[in-house]
Structures are given as structure tokens and as C-alpha cells.
Amino acid sequence: MLVIRCPWCGERAETEFNYGGEADIVRPTDAEHLSDREWGDYVFMRKNTLGLHREQWVHSHGCRRWFVAERDTRTYQFKSYEKLGAHAMEKS
Amino acid sequence: MWTELDQETPLVGLGHPPGGFTHGQLGSVLLAELPFVELTNLRGEPGSPGFLAAVLDSIGSELPTTPNTVATSADCCAMWLAPNEWLLRSTGAQPTDLARRLDAALGRQFFAATDQSSGYSVIRLSGPHARAVLAKGSPLDLHPRAFGVGQCAQTLHFKTSVLLRRLDLAGQEAWEVIVRRSFADYAVRIMLDAMEEYLGPGVAPGSSSH
Amino acid sequence: MSNRYSIFSLIKNGLSHNEKWGQAWRSPEPRREYDVVIVGAGGHGLATAYYLAKVHGVRNIAVLEKGWLGGGNVARNTTIVRSNYLWDESARLYEKSMQLWEGLSQDLNYNVMFSQRGVLNLAHTLQEVRDTQRRINANRYNGVDGEWVTPEQVRDIVPIINLNTRYPVLGGSLQRRGGVARHDAVAWGFARAADALGVDLIQNCPVTNIRTKGGAVEGVDTGKGFIKAKKVAVVVAGHSSVLAEMAGIRLPIESHPLQALVSEPVKPVIHTVIMSNAVHAYISQSDKGDLVIGAGVDQYTGYGQRGSFQSIEHTVQAIVEMFPTLSRVRMNRQWGGIVDVTPDACPIVSKTDIKGLYFNCGWGTGGFKATPGSGWVFAHTIAHNEPHPLNAAFSIDRFYNGHLIDEHGAAAVAH
Amino acid sequence: MSQSCRLPHGGRVQRSAPVRFFFNDKPYDGLAGDTLASALIANGVHFVARSWKYHRPRGIVAAGVEEPNALVQLETGAYTIPNARATEIELYEGLRATSVNARPDIEHDRMAVARYFSRFIAAGFYYKTFMWPRAWWPKYEERIRDAAGLGTVPDTLDPDRYEKTHAHCDVLIVGAGPAGLAAAVAAGRTGARVILVDNQPEPGGSLLWSTDTLGGEPAGQWIRRVTDELATMPEVCVLPRTTAFGYQDHNLVTACERLTDHLPLQQRAGVRERLWKIRARRVVLATGAHERPLVFGNNDLPGVMLASAVCTYINHYGALPGRQAVVFTNNDSGYQAALDLKRNGAQVVVVDPRTRSGSGLSMRAEQAGIRIIQQAVIEHAVGGTRVSGVRLQGHGARLPAGTESLSCDLLVMAGGWNPVIHLYAQSGGKPRWCDQRACFVPDVQVQPQISVGAANGDFSLAQALSGGVRAGIEASAQCDFADVSGKAPAAWATHASTESPILPIWSIGSGKAATRGPKQFIDYQNDVSVSDIHLAVREGYRSIEHVKRYTAMGFGTDQGKLGNINGMAVLAGVLGQSISETGTTTFRPNYTPVSFGTIAGRELGDMFDPIRKTYLYEWHVAHGAVFEDVGNWKRARHYPRPGEDMDAAVARECLAVRHSVGLLDYSTLGKIDVRGPDSVTFLNRIYPNLWDKLKPGRCRYGLMLDENGMILDDGVNLRLAEQHFLVSTTTGGAARVMSWMERWLQTEWPDLKVYLTSITDQYATATVAGPNARKVLQKVCQDINFDKEAFPFMGFKEGTIDGVFVRILRVSFSGELSYEVYMPANLGQHVWNLLMAAGEEFGITPYGTEAMHVLRAEKGFIIVGQDTDGSMTPLDLGMGGMVSKAKDCLGKRSLSRSDTASPHRKQLVGLLPSDPTCVLPEGGQILNAPSTAAIAAMQGHVTSSYMSPILQRSIALAVIKDGLNRMEQEVTIPLPDGRFAQARICSPVFYDPEGARQNVD
């Protein structure tokens, strides 16, 4: 059970959170003009990084805020957290 | 016209409790339901001009902007839920129409006030073993060094979400547990079961200093 | 095979103090060039090599493995084998695999201890009953055996079950031909048989790069140098995205930890495989006596071969809920694997846009059962540069044209 | 029997408290404070078990958790525990234990013949045989299974209770030996929050059997003083009988506390075991070390025992394991056992492969008159059910004359020490091989932890104490608890003693000796011997992981605590490589086995998953409802009256709705309050249809898609005000939809000014449906005008019923005139009662979800999740018109992909069976024509199927390939009994297709 730092509530147990997968995927605003291939890339294709991974979490059983974290997918250590639209704050 | 007696709490299944359901022992751990507490969920942007002031005006309470803290006034307690969300709990006996007052006061601002008086159930757990009971279901650190009076936190209680608030009942440790109505029966049953070892005879647990 | 196993060879070797057994496989140094390089000596990679050599006559094959062969998910799965999948495409592929399983020990001359003790999938809600019956009915016309069992029949099959769980058992499906196999033996059996056909199994040889030129594959860089290859077939389960990135391809895959655990060995009490979706547990008992129990996937992606404790807690709760007398039995060991999960819980066995580069991945939480079948169709795909009819639907294209094969629908637990 | 091997004095057992127990059905006496193992030894019982594969006689080798052999079935019936370790079982009055894995008993074990076939059943033999004839494998397997397993599973329900708790601390210390205790005192004095766990019944660790002094005090006194001090510290919690069994990620240590297993059965009450999930800021691992056996022929005979175990049985338990002992030691530890034995009257000979060193302990042994044979090893032991002698072999020198064989009744092994690095390794650390100390030691730390004392390879008491103090102070300091000067304990003084280095010996003799001579065991429990490792390597299984899996080394309930390191070293030898290169297998939880009950805790039965209850739950129960599980909810499915089966009850309920009026608890639907200036924009992006034009006071149906274009959920939404909506969701989908919408809002569209608040629990809902619905409502609700013009279909109004605020929607899922009444849940029961009373004159009938399903199917309304399955689009449902062309929304782009847009996908249609009494099976497959072929082309399947009480015939909904183009065509549905039903494809709306009934005046 990981410890995750909600940028609002502080360190909490993983069971309070839900994982939201890769971060920084931007929904295309001109979907109708994309090719099937471009659209499929957006919907399904993932980096699935081995190593430092930027990913989304939501503090479901807490403040219900989504945020972005950087985590090493090998060691599961978190490197940083950021509120959406804010700058990364280093993990102390 | 309906009367007080027509209301029902979600704990009816535990034996009809006109004054709220209670169970336990004062000197060990006591669970008491606080029935029909007026609750209102408030959403709004603390940074938007006039918002905090308008709220203060209408309900007489500050809105805490520090995460996981509580602001209390004469008849209202505002608990931080999220950077733009609070749970307002009236502390008086009579409903004070919080949601409607807020609607009136905030007018055309971007906000949402929703009455949740039926949506949540308020439970109070007190006594020397209260913390040990809560620690069974909540991964949160409940030690006074980590979670003091004046603080609140949303967390888990076994498989449901709860909002915890630490109280000081005349020097005695106590907690308020606010849980969604449809989960209240489950939450209380599993809590009652968790209390069992502190109420009946049995082997003393390792230690309760956690 | 010079080194054929039989009761006679056992006696003969026993009499000479077991000092004369030959090697199950060689440990050769890699050659400079191969016709086909298979990356990943898991069950699927080894099976692919075996069928390529045996069925398609390709002889110049290497299987490159970064660690020890058979040390990935094939070493850590709960060994459930069944073919009762919902959709036509998957049922047919897994059924092909089932048929291969049924003769596998003899084919490989290695007893993989395939035990057709039946797989019972329980239904706990009305919707699960509908879904289960739908699946049984669909299987009926895909040549897959299956029958509906009532709660009473469930109790006859598993006397220690508690039918009156939080979500009561309303019935289930039984595939009698389903069962379990000895996972390590599957890898070793394929390895030995492939080796006997001349396949080079190169262990401790991680692939670090896939070289391409002009849209065609050239070979791979490895811990043991560059190895040239006409065709490169990647079968690395949890690491598929990593290899894909080496070739500049993206896959619709996320790698998650999936955990499992075993009890101490106890006298047989569970004679079949029991799987439950609603309560989320699955269990069987091995021939050694340990209860083999699978947990759910951990929510986060991870390459750590370990997961979070709450997954273990949930699983054990489900087990005790369904089998209350196991409460005093003790859990001996837990571990994790890395599973490659696709959005529709179905694999990708496919050519790629790069000539000579093939991917076999996305088996997620349920590819052990497919080991022979996957090897069979992948070998065909590599040999002919065209999919076998059984894997034609499992191409990467489906994520672009929308022809997903959604096995989540009826069976969220896809083991 | 009368404790013939109990020493007259000494030990920590309570001599005044005799305890009667039964082992293999024979009565024995022991003392309070004994373990089952020590009591057996006090009674001279050594042969206690049979091994797993060869069924060889086995005795007690160790005195702690590392014991591989002495496994028993403890107790029978409800309290039984399979595979309990005799060395861990605290003796209590009336205890009953039997050896596992022997039938009928260990003396007459029928499988004991297996040992004579051992050469034919070496490692991996079953992979090479049992393949012919193919059909016989199940028979062979049956036999294999019959021999499988050790203990037996209880056949009755577990009467015990299991608790779990979360705990947090600054410093967690695992192990309360001298190192752990020192760390606890040091940390505790800083004021840090400390938890100290130890798996033994009392703190002290190896000091409990030690003859050492600390700061001049005897060990026992020191322990008492230190633990007394810890007891005075309010922030220190000491948990004895608590095993840390897992070191998980982010410094979570899971531990199991055993509270009642040491008590006589009739005294047990309350919690049996408690699972502690301890999140520590710093962890100190003071887990000690396990002694290693030596590997020689027949090293598994009963009476062959570890030196530390011998010391423990003598010093801790006052029991003498043998009177004529040979001690085989390659380091100084064996001398301590020799001294303890000698002091208690045993004859002792020491066999030591080293040359004479003159180190402290060996000198003391010499002085005590113990015979020491240097530069010699034991080649093999002899004996039957107990060791009776040994054969020696010179080691770099000739044996002194007359010492080729010695007789003995106890053979003591001291092969060196393995630090207990399990938790360190579980924390992610890679152990490092230390040649000098001949053991794996912790290396780089990965998580915030530190190993001290013997666990760190620091084997002297002085190092344990000083290391412990240092670790305690440092760990506290890292948690910002300063060592308040002068308060930290100075490490206590101990006897200094010289030690001479260990001479590692991993097995005796050549490879041939191992394969041809008496078996040299590595893993006792799984009968893995040196020859098996040779065999594995010969066959190409060279990685330590292959060897583990091929031979089963380390697979047992002891997880190879004694054998693994010897096995790795032997493997290294065979491969001609270093132990470092060979490496270890992976250390995984559990350190020692943990009951499933403990890991499950109390979340079982009704607490397994929350049972969500509506405001009417108790009312449903009182009115005989049969419930159905939907998500976490219990929903009333139907209300059978006496003598009614489900079909009858459902038909009655349906007809009541069609003919008069019915009442349904509809509260489980998800309800989300959507508010803010951008609400319309938001809904337009979430739903395929347009929301701009919906007027306040009106409702509209919406389907929700995922980005793959598949239907996610549906519901009726209300526009409460210009900027205010109420969105409803399916029962099972509520949480999913809420987080789905919230997610898009926060992550993708943070610029939208919209707030979402769940009000599912706040509002109870009652559906009043049927031609008389309006009349019922008019009786109780005076402030709403229910006339058609004032209150048309798909409109809603707010008003009061008996002063209770209600919001009433005129919507219909049954096709009848129907109203949904929303009211605050605390007053829901009250309003429901009023509705029931008002409806009495119309025969108002409560109906359940089953009737609701029939009614909606008659009208062709879908249930998401039943008629759709995650692969259905709005087009497939014939609802393509709902997808607005004027805007984008989630999932819309997916609908135009080539496959998704194909007109030949499966589509929702109705089916009318040719036989109107035949209710098609839900989930039935659809064929074009009857077929008995093994494989046939499937056209689709039946999604919903009922007997329609109003139509008095069966109806069904189905999805069929190209279905919308196949109206009126006949299809075939195979039935479970082998027959075939025919049905005609039709519109899914079976009843009142014009909608006249819901639109009545």
C-alpha cells in the first residue's frame, strides 16, 4: 500500500486514491477532423513508461481532487506531485 | 403537517431510536448517533471577490481555507472538504435553513449550496478506546500529534468514505464521524463490531496508545 | 530426441545414481545472425520457437531472454487453463490452445501435468447469471464445452464452499476440460523440445534495442552484442511497451502488477478450479497441496513484480468469505508478476508497420492458458508473414477501426 | 512419562506449573513456559515427524520459527491448525497435537517405503514419466494428489475472531533481542513514537537462552529492567507474540499479533489474532540470525540438532536434548552448546574441521575437559528413528586413531549464522555476501530502515547493544526527535571474548559422495538433497531460480530458512562460481505463515462489502420483499404473498401497475446536482444530445458514451433552473458517472464553471405508476396542479406532501402514467406511508425491480448493462438520432470509425417467440436456423426475456447482427435441453407503441 501525497490533504494511504493513468494526454478539440489513426492513438495508445512516469491520481476518498504525480514504475517511489495546472512540488 | 416523530434516521434497522442510537460504555468507548443534524454542502471559490465575506455574513461562520481544518461559530461548524468545498454543520438543535440562506446571500455568484441533512448521518465516538476503534478501519494517523482538535479529514472507514472530526468533550477524546446515509448502517455495524473487544470480557489487546 | 524421457529412462538413470542424465537444453553462445530472433523466453516465446521449428521447419532460431528462461509471468501465474471465452474470436483461439494442451505432454515428451479438473465460474448476481448463460450458450456453438451448474451442484463439486456469501452463489458455469498445468514444466518442456530442434536459447541476454532500416527490421542489440535477424518476434509480456518503444511503435498497453499467493500445503480439499467475479477470487489446489490463489490487478502501472497489500487483503477476504473453513489455514508466500493489459482485455498477435517485426502481447491476466495456442498462431504469422485465421482479428488495427473484442463485458476476471 | 530429560533446575519454565498434553495421542507432562518442542525434548521424544517426499523419520532441529520438520496438526475440530510448528507452540493444559503427513501414524507410516525408491524419484522425476498411456494421467495424478499436502483443513467453521488495525509510528523496531531492546530504549527516551514487535512470547530474543551478563547483570534481569522502563513510556508500544511478516512498499510493515493461541481452549475468548499494518517513518530491523545446519550424510536423523537450539532447550527450557553428544562445528558457536551440555552432565565430543585456535570458547571447552577432534568432519550419521552414531573423516589431516566412528544420541550442528535479512530483502534491499563472516548481510538501504545486531551480521552482544542504541538514536533524530543529552543509554558492558574465524563447509565429500552415499539434506521439509542440486545442474537448470523450482528447495512452510544458503553455496560449488555470482532467490512475504482469517479480518459476511440500504429497507423486509443485489445495494425484487412464487408475484405487481397503481422504491438511482454558468456546455460535452433547448421545469433522457463510443450509462436529467441541472444515473453506475464527470471537469475543462454534488443519498424516491397514479398524488399533494396541460409528460414540479418538500417528475419507465416523487430521505418513509394510505382505495401495490423490468421490457426500454454490454453504441440501439450533429461530445468521433459505423453490427430488436408460452432463456444465442453442428454462425443473443402479464405471452429483447434490417424474419434460439425455439424479429416496443398510456389526459 503506497503512501501518496495529495497536494491538498498531505500524505495519505493509497486506498484513499484512484489511479488515472498517463498524464498530459490532451483531448483533441478537433476530433471530427482527425484520421481514425490519430483518434485511435489518442484514445488507446499509451507510453506505459518504464521508469519515471507522469500520471494522474484522484484523492477519491478525500478531497476528490485530481493531481499529477511523477513516480518511478520500477521502484514505485514518487518523485513529485503537482496540482493540476500548477508547478511540480518536490517530494520532501 | 409532519412532525419530528415522522423522521427516520438510516439507523432504524438497529432498533428504533427516537433520540438517536447509542451503544457502548462511557469509560471505554461509546457510540452515539446524533440524529437529524442539519448539513449543507457548499461549493465556491474562496478566491473570488466577496465570496467568503458573503458566506460569513449569511451563516456567521468563516470558511476554513487551510485543508483539513474546521472553523466553528456560535451555531455552525464549517469543515474543509476540498479547496472549493465545505460541509456546514449546524450546531444548534433547530434547523436553520443553511442552504436557503446561502442561496439568498450568494445570489448570482458561482457557487452551489446543497442541503444534505438527509444525505449524511452523524455519529459520535467517545472514550479512551475511540481512537483504537477508528484505527481499525481508517488508514489515517489519528494520534494527537498528527490529528488534533480543530482538524477534520475525509478518509476511509473499512470500505466506505467518512469525514472525521476530532472533538474535545470536556477533556475526553471524541470523534465525529459523518457518513453517507446509505452506508451508515454498514459503517455503524462494523464499528459496533469493532467496539466489541473493548466492551465485553476477553483478552486485553496489545495496547491502545495508537 | 536423444534424451527421451520414459519410465525406462528413469529406472536406467536411477540405477546409475542419476549421474548420466543429459541436459534438458544447451546454454549456447549466440550466433551473429538468425533467420528469426524471438525476444522473451516466457511460455509464449518458447512455444513460438518450438512450433516455428516443428511446424514451419524454420531451423535458424534464437530465443533471447534477459533473465532465466521461464522466469517471467509464466513462473508466477495461477495456471488456470480454460477456453470458455465469450466472443467467437477469443473462444476459437483459446479452444485451439486447449486442444494443443490436451496432447502437450506427449508432444513435448515432458509431463506438463495438465490436469483437466474442471473450471467453475460462479455467478453471484442476476446479471452475472445472464452473462454466464450467455457465455455457455455462445461456447456451445464454438465447440467449447460448458454447462450451467446450480448452487446445489456447485456444493457437490466443492463441498467446502459457502453458497450464502454476501453476494450469494446463484449458479455457475463448469468447463470440465478446463483445469491447471504445472507452469514451470510448460516453459521447460517447450524449451527442451525447442532446443532439441536446434533452437538456441540464450539466457541472460537482454535486448536493448531493435534496429530498423528503411522500414524493415535488421536485428537487435543485446547484452551479448548485436544479433542480426531477418525477422524479430517480440513476446515479452509485461515489457511489451518497452520493446515497442525501441522500435518506435506505440501499443495500447499498460503494465500492471498482478499478485498471487499460496497457502501452506494441506491435504486436498479443492478438486477443481473456482473463479468468482463478484467476490473476486480464484483458487485451485496444486498437486503439492498448496492452495493457489490469485489477486486482482493493482490499480497503478508498475514493473516491480510486486503490488500493494490491500489487493492481498481483498483477495483473502473473498477466499475466506467463500471458503470459511480455510480461515485457519495459513498463507505461505505472496508474489507478483507484470501483466500487459489492453483496453479490451484481448491480446495483440500481429505484424507491425515495420517489415519483419512482429508483436505478441496484451495477454494480460490470462495468457498462460493460451501458451501453446499463442505459439501456434504466432509461429504461423511469422513464418507466412500473414496471420493465421485464428489470430487475424487480434491485430493492432482493431484499435483504429473500432473492431474491439471486449472480453471485459462478460468476464472481468480474465484468468 | 515423566520428563526424563528435564534438568533439575534452570530455565524460564515454571516448575510449579505442570501441564498435561497429548502428542500423537499419548499423554505427556510438560511445564508452563515450555513449547511443544521443548516439552517433547524434556520427555526424550525426538522422532516427531515424517518428511514430505521420502517419509523419512525426522526430529526437532531448531528451537524457533526456522524449524522445518516438527510440523503438527494442532488440536482437532474447530480449533485445529494445520502445519503448526512445534517449536512455536506454547504449551497449554490439554494441548493435543499429531504429526502431519503420516498415515496411520509416524511409526507405521505406510508411505515410509518411499525412501527406498528415492533414487527413482529424484528432483523433477514426474516431468519425465506418467505420460503413457495418455488416458492414465488422471489416475497417476490422483495418487500424486493423495500424497500431497501436510496438515488437514478444518472441517468446521472457525470460532475465532480476527481484528486488524492501522498503526503509525516514528520508529518501528522489529525484534526484541538485545539489539532491538537497546534501540527501543534509546528511541523511546527521545519521546518518539515507538513500536517494538517480537514474535516470541516475551522480549529478550537470544538473551532468553544466553548465559551472558550485561553491564554486570544477568541477562534475565537486564531484560526485566529494560522492559520495565519501556512500560513507563507512554509513546512506546511493545507487542510480544507479534511477527512482522511483510515489509511492503513505503515503509509499511505488516505484523500478526497472536493473542489467544497460548491459552487452553476453554479459556480462549475475544480476538485470536490481530493484523497490524504499521506505517513507520523509520524501521529498525533487529531480527537476529538463524544458525545454519551442516550438510553431511543422514543429517536429517532425529537427534540431529542445531547448537543454538541445544542451548535454548537447556538454558531457556531446562530440557536436555541428549546425554551423549557429538558437536560438529565449523565456528565457535558449537562450543557454547558443548559447554552447556557438559555443564548439565552430558558426555560431549567436539568435531571441528579447523586447526586448534585457542579462541575464548574453545579454550573454555578444553578446560572443561571436553574432547575436541580438530581437522575432522562428520561424513555421515547413522541411526533409525534417532541418531545413534557418526562416522568421521579427516579434514586436511588424519583422524586420531579410534575416532572413525563415535556413538551418540545427540548430534549438534553449528554451521555458522544467517542473519535474518528477510525483511531487509523484502524492503527492496539486495543482500551482499560477506566472505569473512560467511553469510549474506544487508547492504544498501532502499527504504528508510536500518539493520542492527545479528541481523546485520554483527554477531557479538556488544555490537548488538551498541548498534541498537545508535540505530534508536539515529532513527529518532531522522524523525526530528533529538536525543535529549544524557538520556541516551550508554551501551552496556559485556564480556569480551576472542573468536576464531569460521571455516565454511557447504557439504561433505565429492559429488559422488553426494549422489551415491547417504543423502545429504539441504532442505529438510521438501527432501532436497545435495544430489538433487547436482542433478539440476547436470540437466541444465543452473540459475538458482531454476534450481529452486526444479528441486522445490525453499518452497516449504519454512521457506528455506535453514537450507537456502547452504543450497546456494552448494550450487555455487557445482557451477564453480562464487556465492555472490550465484545469488539468492527472492525473499517474499510472508516471513512466517499467517492465517487467512487474520488477513481477512472482520470484513466478511454482511461486512464483506457495504450493504447499501435505502430509506425503505426495513419496510421492504417487513413486507416480505425478496432482495436482489445491484452494485452494493439491496433492492426489493418482488413481494411474494403467501403461496405465491416469483412469477405469480411479479405478474400481480405488473398488472396492478397496468390496471390501477403501483409504488416502487426508486431511490438507488444516482443523482448528481450540476450547477454553474457553464452547466449546459458541460452537459453538451458529456452527452451526445443537446441540452441548450431544454427548458427549466422539463426533463430529458440522456445516454452517456465513453471515448470509445460505447454506452456508459443513461438516465433522465432535469433542468432545475437556467444554470442548474439534476442528472440521474443507473444504480450501479452512479459512482462511476460522478467520477467520470468530475474527472473531465477537473483535468480537461477546468475553465468550465460547473459544480457537481452527489445528492443520491439526500433524496429518497418513490415511483407512483399506473392509471390511478395521478389520483393518488392529488390526494396527498395539494400545491401541485397535476392536470395534463399544467404538468405534461417529461415535466416536473416542486411542492409539498404533508409539509415535506417534494419534487415530482412526470416520467415513465413503465409506459403508464407515472410520477417519480423525490423527498428528503429522512422523511421518505413518512411520505411513502402517506402514498400507501392514499392509494389504498385503488389497491395500490408495491412492486419490485423484477416487475419494473418486465414493464419496461414491454415498452422496449433498455437497461444499461443488461441490454448493452460495453460493446453497444447508440446507433446499435436505434438511437442514432440522439447524437447531435451540431457539436462534439465524448465518444462521438469513435462512432464514425469503419467498424463502429458499420450498419451490419448487432442491433437491438424485439423477439416474439412462436410459442407464446415459451420464455426464451436470457443469454440464449441466436441462430439463423436450428443446428446441431459443433460450430455455427451466431447472430446475436437474447438480452431480456419475460412472460408479459398484460400481453399474456412471452416477449424478449435481443441484439442481432443487422437486426434492424431483418424485421419479421424468423430466427432460432437453442434451448438448454437441446430443443430449439423459433422467434420472429420485431420492434422492441411490445405494448402501447403509440405511448397513449403515458400521455393520458
Ligand SMILES: Cc1cc2nc3c(=O)[nH]c(=O)nc-3n(C[C@H](O)[C@H](O)[C@H](O)COP(=O)(O)OP(=O)(O)OC[C@H]3O[C@@H](n4cnc5c(N)ncnc54)[C@H](O)[C@@H]3O)c2cc1C
Ligand atoms: C499472478 C498472475 C496470475 C496469472 N494467472 C493466470 C491464470 O491463471 N491463467 C492464465 O491463463 N494466465 C494467467 N496469468 C497471465 C499469464 O501468466 C501471462 O499472460 C503469460 O504468462 C504471458 O506470456 P509469457 O509466458 O510468454 O510471459 P513471460 O513469462 O512474462 O515472458 C516474457 C519474457 O520476456 C522477457 N523479456 C522482457 N524484456 C526482455 C528484453 N528486453 N530482452 C529479452 N527478454 C525480455 C522476460 O524476462 C520474460 O521471461 C497470470 C499472471 C500473473 C502475473
Ligand SMILES: NC(=O)c1ccc[n+]([C@@H]2O[C@H](COP(=O)([O-])OP(=O)(O)OC[C@H]3O[C@@H](n4cnc5c(N)ncnc54)[C@H](O)[C@@H]3O)[C@@H](O)[C@H]2O)c1
Ligand atoms: N556467537 C555468535 O556467533 C552469535 C551469532 C548470532 C547471535 N549471537 C547473539 O545473539 C544476539 C544478537 O542479538 P540481536 O538482538 O541481534 O538478535 P536476537 O536473536 O537476540 O533477537 C532477534 C529477535 O527478533 C525476533 N524476530 C526475528 N524476526 C522477527 C520478525 N519478523 N518479527 C518479529 N520478531 C522477529 C526473534 O524472535 C528474536 O526474538 C547477541 O546476544 C549475540 O551475541 C551470537
Ligand SMILES: Cc1cc2nc3c(=O)[nH]c(=O)nc-3n(C[C@H](O)[C@H](O)[C@H](O)COP(=O)(O)O)c2cc1C
Ligand atoms: C502455481 C504456483 C504455485 C506455487 N507454490 C509455491 C509453494 O508451494 N511454495 C512457495 O514457496 N512458493 C510457491 N510459489 C511461488 C514461487 O515461490 C515464486 O514466488 C513465484 O514463482 C514468483 O517468483 P519470485 O518470488 O522468485 O519472484 C508458487 C508459484 C506458482 C506460480
Ligand SMILES: [Zn+2]
Ligand atoms: Zn486530498
